[in-house]
Amino acid sequence: MPKITYITADGSRTEVDAPNGSTVMENAIKNMVPGIEAECGGACACATCHVYVDEAWAAKTGSPDPMEEDMLDFAYDVQPTSRLSCQIKVSDELDGLVVRIPERQA
Secondary structure (H helix, E strand, O other): OOEEEEEOOOOOEEEEEOOOOOEHHHHHHHOOOOOOOOOOOOOOOOOOOEEEEOHHHHHHHOOOOHHHHHHHOOOOOOOOOEEEHHHOEOOHHHOOEEEEOOOOOO
């Protein structure tokens, strides 16, 4: 099962085992990772699951589609590797993924 490491703004780390086919957001909620609010439940209708994908993983997670880009306009402190964690599907290729959580959500 792929592992994902979540790093909060204060540097706390949470590593979780994530089933293939789930999303990075679903695993954060299931494991009570602080800083991921996911108010829309993963419908890509808010920006409260915003994360920064570690630079080493940016190519593997891909770029946001147009709908996600529109929602990122509402996110706090958007950076080049910003993604909505509800839009990142877990696969074996993402084993070891590292994401950072902004100091607050929009």
